[in-house]
């Protein structure tokens with residue numbers, strides 16, 4: 468019996484337990500933000516192939532290797548998307564591959580990691596995905612490619628939770644510490660790196676402990692009103708927003724009873 472947690476779930480809980488309750492406990496549809504686009508998916512796949520299938524006998528591939536990988540991934544894209552993707556990957560090539568003395572072979576590309584944590588007799592499975600895992604000194608660097616048109620504003624608390632979750636999971640999987648999380652914006656060629664420390668892992672353990680108490684005992688799911696309410700998909704059901712919130716739709720998952728709480732998934 469386990470309870471699966473992702474960085475997105477932890478971030479939602481940290482932002483507002485009531486929103487977490489609506490989304491993950493009662494399974495109400497969210498706004499579907501951050502959905503991936505066909506172009507974004509093809510870019511991710513091309514980058515995975517660039518690193519995974521390169522023979523590494525020559526230190527730096529030529530641009531035609533990047534073109535070749537892109538041509539394998541264009542599938543159903545429109546001609547505009549194909550041209551846009553090609554331009555994005557060329558920029559990437561000159562910014563992050565051709566400018567290096569050698570392209571380093573990553574530990575892994577396009578993968579999933581899982582870690583476990585026992586709190587309050589609940590087993591949490593921490594699940595995350597990554598675009599690329601590189602060696603970084605005696606630790607690891609996790610690379611997350613971003614294909615969005617604009618650079619997102621990420622709250623420091625939220626990135627800290629993401630780092631902490633990966634820290635914990637990678638330590639268990641590879642017995643190496645996460646040293647750095649890097650967000651790589653493909654459209655602008657910018658890279659933002661965040662240093663990871665054991666403090667990030669402790670922070671995640673603390674938030675998971677709070678969530679465990681909520682799941683096991685409290686089940687109060689207190690709303691935390693803030694700027695996020697403006698784009699919250701659940702505002703009409705929220706007692707902090709309306710004196711008379713709408714009842715949840717019938718399609719909502721029933722409130723789990725105590726015995727269900729013990730067999731969460």
Ligand code: SF4
Pocket residue numbers: 483485486690691692693695696699700701702705706707708
């Ligand atoms: S409207 Fe605000 S307080 Fe209510 S659930 Fe959404 S984020 Fe939380």
